[in-house]
Amino acid sequence: MSAKPLSCALLSSFTLDPVAGLVSTRLESLGLACQWFVSPFNQYPQLIVADNSQLMAAQPQVVILAVAIEDLLEKLPSPWTNTVERKAEAERRIADFLSLVRRLAGRLPSSAVFVHDFLPLVPQGNLILAGQSGVSLRQLALEANDLLEKHVSGCPNVRVVPLNEVFSALPHAALCDPRFYYVAKMRLGRQALEALAEHYCRLLRAFAGLRKKCIVLDLDNTLWGGILGEDGPDHLLLGGDGPGKAFQDMQRILLDYFETGTLLAICSKNDEPLAMSAIREHPEMVLRPNHFAAMRINWQSKAANLREIAAELNLGLDSFVFLDDSESEREEVRRLVPAVTTPYLPEDPSDYPTFVAQLPYFDTLGTTEDDRRRGQMYVEDRERRILAQTSDSLEDFLRGLNIQVLVRRSDSQFIPRLAQLSQRTNQFNLTSRRYAEGDLMALLEKQNWRFYSAMASDRIGDSGMIGAALVQVDIGTATARLDTFLVSCRVLGRGIESAFLAGVCSDLRANGLATILAEYIPSGKNSMAREFLPNHGFQLAELGWRRPLDSEQMAWPAWIQLKIA
Amino acid sequence: MVARTFKVSPEMVTPEASLGQLPGWDSFGHLTLMMEVEREFAIRFPTDKINGPKKAGEICDLLRAMQTVDNR
Numbered sequence: 106m107s108a109k110p111l112s113c114a115l116l117s118s119f120t121l122d123p124v125a126g127l128v129s130t131r132l133e134s135l136g137l138a139c140q141w142f143v144s145p146f147n148q149y150p151q152l153i154v155a156d157n158s159q160l161m162a163a164q165p166q167v168v169i170l171a172v173a174i175e176d177l178l179e180k181l182p183s184p185w186t187n188t189v190e191r192k193a194e195a196e197r198r199i200a201d202f203l204s205l206v207r208r209l210a211g212r213l214p215s216s217a218v219f220v221h222d223f224l225p226l227v228p229q230g231n232l233i234l235a236g237q238s239g240v241s242l243r244q245l246a247l248e249a250n251d252l253l254e255k256h257v258s259g260c261p262n263v264r265v266v267p268l269n270e271v272f273s274a275l276p277h278a279a280l281c282d283p284r285f286y287y288v289a290k291m292r293l294g295r296q297a298l299e300a301l302a303e304h305y306c307r308l309l310r311a312f313a314g315l316r317k318k319c320i321v322l323d324l325d326n327t328l329w330g331g332i333l334g335e336d337g338p339d340h341l342l343l344g345g346d347g348p349g350k351a352f353q354d355m356q357r358i359l360l361d362y363f364e365t366g367t368l369l370a371i372c373s374k375n376d377e378p379l380a381m382s383a384i385r386e387h388p389e390m391v392l393r394p395n396h397f398a399a400m401r402i403n404w405q406s407k408a409a410n411l412r413e414i415a416a417e418l419n420l421g422l423d424s425f426v427f428l429d430d431s432e433s434e435r436e437e438v439r440r441l442v443p444a445v446t447t448p449y450l451p452e453d454p455s456d457y458p459t460f461v462a463q464l465p466y467f468d469t470l471g472t473t474e475d476d477r478r479r480g481q482m483y484v485e486d487r488e489r490r491i492l493a494q495t496s497d498s499l500e501d502f503l504r505g506l507n508i509q510v511l512v513r514r515s516d517s518q519f520i521p522r523l524a525q526l527s528q529r530t531n532q533f534n535l536t537s538r539r540y541a542e543g544d545l546m547a548l549l550e551k552q553n554w555r556f557y558s559a560m561a562s563d564r565i566g567d568s569g570m571i572g573a574a575l576v577q578v579d580i581g582t583a584t585a586r587l588d589t590f591l592v593s594c595r596v597l598g599r600g601i602e603s604a605f606l607a608g609v610c611s612d613l614r615a616n617g618l619a620t621i622l623a624e625y626i627p628s629g630k631n632s633m634a635r636e637f638l639p640n641h642g643f644q645l646a647e648l649g650w651r652r653p654l655d656s657e658q659m660a661w662p663a664w665i666q667l668k669i670a
Numbered sequence: 671m672v673a674r675t676f677k678v679s680p681e682m683v684t685p686e687a688s689l690g691q692l693p694g695w696d697s698f699g700h701l702t703l704m705m706e707v708e709r710e711f712a713i714r715f716p717t718d719k720i721n722g723p724k725k726a727g728e729i730c731d732l733l734r735a736m737q738t739v740d741n742r
Contacts, residue, residue, distance in 0.1 A: 122698035
């Protein structure tokens with residue numbers, strides 16, 4: 106969790122100030138602080154264009170641009186008597202707005218910019234006639250949204266806030282409260298403000314990389330309908346054309362999560378062989394054993410099983426979301442492992458698919474190649490654990506794996522994954538400094554910063570990029586400062602971190618550096634890295650740890666083949 | 671409710687606590703507060719009353735006046 110507050114700016118064509126307070130309150134309870142710069146209403150164009158504006162001075166990490174279509178297209182010519190002029194004027198203003206968005210994105214390249222799309226909030230009169238003009242507010246908004254979507258695809262740091270979906274749970278008439286509009290130019294009513302605040306929270310959590318990592322699922326009446334031990338595999342409610350389709354639809358949504366980097370696991374009180382054969386062979390199952398990173402199918406308590414799953418996957422309990430249809434099980438989990446997020450599941454399985462699709466814990470601003478492969482990689486880890494259990498000794502197992510580690514200097518294409526690792530890695534992380542993509546972009550542009558990545562693979566599979574190091578070099582004193590050094594928890598216990606450090610040091614030495622400085626900053630979660638520096642020849646110095654690079658080469662375990670590129 | 675909306679200690683909210691004097695109770699804070707009061711009491715202030723009360727006590731007076739009207 107990041108210690109410094111997120112700096113956010115809210116630019117709006119109408120009064121939207123109360124939303125900032127709502128967002129701050131909600132995020133505080135999650136341990137995320139944010140600091141707001143809220144533009145005086147309708148001053149957004151000046152703030153974006155002026156060189157010395159407060160906005161540019163603040164350099165916010167996140168900028169939200171909320172412009173109402175009613176404001177942008179205010180006082181257009183009549184749709185009845187000046188149709189042509191109306192359309193031309195609307196197009197001109199929309200084009201101006203889009204170029205303003207591009208300008209904003211270009212002037213704050215390391216900020217994440219979120220732009221509201223256009224949704225007429227005020228109900229329109231005379232629906233039948235309005236549609237015939239071809240230039241009603243609704244039609245102009247539709248065209249503007251099309252253009253906005255196209256436009257944004259060319260600006261990597263801009264994303265659209267889809268208002269229709271943000272407000273989907275509200276009746277349209279509740280969006281705008283005319284009283285507050287007339288007294289305070291506030292276009293959104295209370296419920297709409299709350300829905301918007303909820304959405305902003307999701308955006309900011311995604312920006313800060315605060316996503317949960319794993320969904321743990323019960324089986325009976327959660328992943329499928331019915332009780333396997335009583336009804337038998339042939340009578341499960343799963344798939345087909347009836348209510349069983351809800352369970353299958355939910356599984357498809359879970360598969361989407363799996364394919365975008367969220368892990369799945371099973372925790373169920375059931376007969377293991379029977380449950381495994383249903384998962385493996387039931388013709389209507391979407392999820393199969395190779396989608397689950399860990400499985401606990403036994404008669405132990407769910408709390409004990411969840412702790413075991415966390416230990417097996419090497420993840421903190423706070424990375425888990427547990428879904429179970431039984432309130433008594435959920436209550437027990439909430440009481441015994443409160444770090445696990447245990448939401449209520451809807452009573453009716455027909456509501457499961459939408460509920461699971463809208464779980465607010467897994468938002469990301471984008472996916473990396475590693476996200477798309479993560480589920481698969483954890484399943485490979487499961488195979489490795491089985492292999493470890495059947496090997497004579499740990500060393501035998503490690504030798505048999507044929508581990509290869511590739512260490513290389515990295516460029517901007519690695520930044521998304523680098524940011525992700527810096528935000529998500531807790532255990533083997535020397536300094537726990539958290540960087541967003543924009544921060545890393547800015548560092549990489551400086552000549553004296555170097556990024557290293559480590560990729561690992563073995564005979565079971567490719568683990569992808571599992572290590573990252575950020576180094577600040579001072580050519581004058583031939584000194585390198587290890588700002589960040591981290592290795593994903595997935596590959597710990599195999600000596601890969603030693604090989605990675607050796608690779609980084611060797612490249613630094615080849616580049617003429619004589620000394621490396623490093624720090625260990627305790628975070629409460631990274632105690633496993635405490636002895637790492639002294640164990641690798643670092644001596645305690647006035648500001649942290651120091652090691653000469655020109656003495657004997659750093660050692661790493663013999664079972665790892667190290668390549669430096 | 672005033673204390674909760676502006677995150678101040680309840681002791682600070684006397685009937686005389688007012689807009690501009692209590693931390694957080696500015697013109698935008700006022701809108702949030704009036705929305706919260708509307709939700710809590712399930713009422714709807716007429717437009718001309720939204721910016722009427724400037725003190726905690728005046729909000730109570732307004733609520734009382736509106737409830738009297740309802741009860742008639």
